[in-house]
Structure formats: C-alpha cells, structure tokens
Amino acid sequence: MPFQFEGLSIRGRICKVTEALNKIVQQHNYPNNISKFLGEAVILNVLMANSIKLKHKLSLQVHGRGDLKLIATDYLVSSDIQENPKIRGYAKFNSNRKDYTGPINYLMGEGYFSTMLDQGDGNQPYRGISDLNGESLTHSAEEFFINSEQLKTRFCTYISDEFDQEGNIFLNGIGLMLQYLPNEKRFSKDFLTDNILDKENWAKISSSFKITCSEFIKDQKSNFSELLLKIFHDQEIRVFKENKFDFGCGCSSDKVVQTMSIYSEKDIDTMTNSRGKVTADCQFCGEHYEFDPSELVQDS
Numbered sequence: 510m511p512f513q514f515e516g517l518s519i520r521g522r523i524c525k526v527t528e529a530l531n532k533i534v535q536q537h538n539y540p541n542n543i544s545k546f547l548g549e550a551v552i553l554n555v556l557m558a559n560s561i562k563l564k565h566k567l568s569l570q571v572h573g574r575g576d577l578k579l580i581a582t583d584y585l586v587s588s589d590i591q592e593n594p595k596i597r598g599y600a601k602f603n604s605n606r607k608d609y610t611g612p613i614n615y616l617m618g619e620g621y622f623s624t625m626l627d628q629g630d631g632n633q634p635y636r637g638i639s640d641l642n643g644e645s646l647t648h649s650a651e652e653f654f655i656n657s658e659q660l661k662t663r664f665c666t667y668i669s670d671e672f673d674q675e676g677n678i679f680l681n682g683i684g685l686m687l688q689y690l691p692n693e694k695r696f697s698k699d700f701l702t703d704n705i706l707d708k709e710n711w712a713k714i715s716s717s718f719k720i721t722c723s724e725f726i727k728d729q730k731s732n733f734s735e736l737l738l739k740i741f742h743d744q745e746i747r748v749f750k751e752n753k754f755d756f757g758c759g760c761s762s763d764k765v766v767q768t769m770s771i772y773s774e775k776d777i778d779t780m781t782n783s784r785g786k787v788t789a790d791c792q793f794c795g796e797h798y799e800f801d802p803s804e805l806v807q808d809s
C-alpha cells in the first residue's frame with residue numbers, strides 16, 4: 510500500500526507477504542535461514558516494483574561467491590489488468606553445508622545485488638548493479654537506489670517464522686520503504702526553503718524510522734494504517750489504495766522452447782537423455798518439461 514507524508518517530498522510503501530511467500534518457500538524446502546533471505550528479497554522486490562510504473566517484469570537477484578550463490582525473485586505484471594501481479598523466487602546454494610545461519614554477506618561472500626527492469630515494450634531490459642557490501646539485503650537495496658537513481662531510500666523488513674506439527678516453516682513477512690523525492694516539488698514558489706525543510710524532515714523521519722519500524726512491525730495484528738500511525742505518530746500521512754499480488758510463475762512450454770532456441774543441434778544432442786527426450790525443470794516453481802529434440806532444433 511502506498512502512502513505519502515502530507516506536505517513533504519517523502520513517500521512510502523508498506524507490504525505484507527504471507528500467502529505468496531509461503532507458496533514459494535513450500536515449493537523448495539530450503540534451510541530456514543535461506544527461506545528467510547528469499548523472503549526478504551521477495552519483500553524488497555514487491556516494494557521496489559510498486560514504487561515504479563512497472564508494466565511487465567522487475568527481477569531482483571543477489572549473487573554471491575560463497576556457499577549461498579543466488580537469490581532470485583521476479584515480480585510480473587499481467588497485461589490483463591483484472592489479474593493480480595505475480596511473484597516467484599528461488600535460491601541456489603551448496604547443499605553440502607549444514608549450517609546456514611548468519612548474516613547474508615557471511616554466507617554469500619563477495620557478491621552483487623542486481624535488478625533488471627523489463628517493461629515488455631520490446632526495448633532492452635534496464636539492468637542495475639551494486640556491490641553486496643552491506644550486512645543485510647535492505648542495506649544493499651538502499652545503496653542500490655543511491656547509486657542508480659540518486660534517491661535516498663530506506664527499507665525495513667521483518668519476517669517471523671512459525672512451525673507446524675510436521676516441522677514445516679510458515680513465514681510472515683512485512684516490509685516498509687521510504688523514499689525522498691526532492692524533485693517532486695521543483696516548481697513550488699518557495700523552492701529553496703522547501704528544500705531545506707524537506708532535507709531536515711527526511712533526516713528526522715528516516716533516522717527514527719528504523720528504530721520505530723522494527724519495534725512496531727513485529728506486531729502482525731495491526732493493519733497498515735494502524736501500523737503507520739504507530740511508526741510515524743507525529744506525522745500526517747495520506748494512504749492510498751492497497752494493491753494485491755499472488756504467487757505465480759508464468760513459465761510455459763513455449764517459453765522454455767524459446768529459451769532453448771539459443772542451443773545448436775549439437776548442444777541439443779548432448780542434452781538428450783537415454784529415453785530420447787530433452788528435459789527442463791523450472792527453477793522457480795519446479796514444473797517439469799519434456800521435449801522431443803525435433804521440437805527444439807531450429808530449422809536453418
């Protein structure tokens with residue numbers, strides 16, 4: 510749900526991920542901490558996607574050289590406006606390692622944080638990259654906005670876990686994003702004064718944000734408006750309509766064929782198994798695809 514601070518060039522987003530996140534997590538059965546990192550990436554992707562005019566797909570990926578190699582999430586907007594946007598995600602890691610506790614930079618080692626914005630208009634997708642030099646994904650995401658858009662941004666995420674009787678994890682995630690948009694009031698008469706006031710307000714709001722946010726965000730029972738009121742109790746906030754999203758993959762047989770069209774006949778030959786089929790599994794949703802080599806080899 511988007512919100513705006515009255516009279517200030519600061520806007521925000523708040524989101525809850527429960528159902529969609531658990532559908533993603535249940536498909537993979539990752540170690541708990543990896544599921545939580547994936548959850549954090551899902552929250553960041555949802556918040557970032559909702560802060561721009563996204564028409565097709567925003568992907569967020571975190572790559573590392575350590576035992577945790579990749580966290581990938583995609584947020585897809587359907588061309589059918591009746592349909593809710595879809596989120597999907599997966600992780601790649603060294604499955605021999607037993608213990609996956611610890612902060613993300615410890616597990617990933619040197620790495621980078623990347624986004625790919627594809628507006629589906631036939632233009633090349635826009636890629637942005639920043640180093641993974643923070644202790645947390647939220648810190649990397651903040652760095653990313655400063656480096657790529659010169660926008661001061663703050664994120665706060667919280668994921669709680671519960672376990673059912675069989676020991677399956679159930680995650681509840683919530684996230685907030687604040688962004689300072691100084692250019693939105695460029696044409697006001699008192700631009701200079703406004704600008705100084707804005708900067709002061711941003712410093713005040715963003716510095717208290719992280720403290721109060723983590724304090725109140727754990728209270729999963731509050732609705733968004735109540736939560737915002739608690740976190741920013743001395744500010745006037747205008748809230749906008751909530752947007753919904755679901756888990757969904759969007760993979761299809763046709764898309765796999767398209768992806769595999771880069772391979773030569775010889776490559777396809779090496780990929781063909783003893784049953785004479787080429788198989789592919791979707792990393793996001795686990796869907797299994799099987800083809801006859803003839804379906805994949807392009808006539809040339």
Ligand SMILES: [Zn+2]
Pocket residue numbers: 758759760791792793794795796
């Ligand atoms: Zn899939």
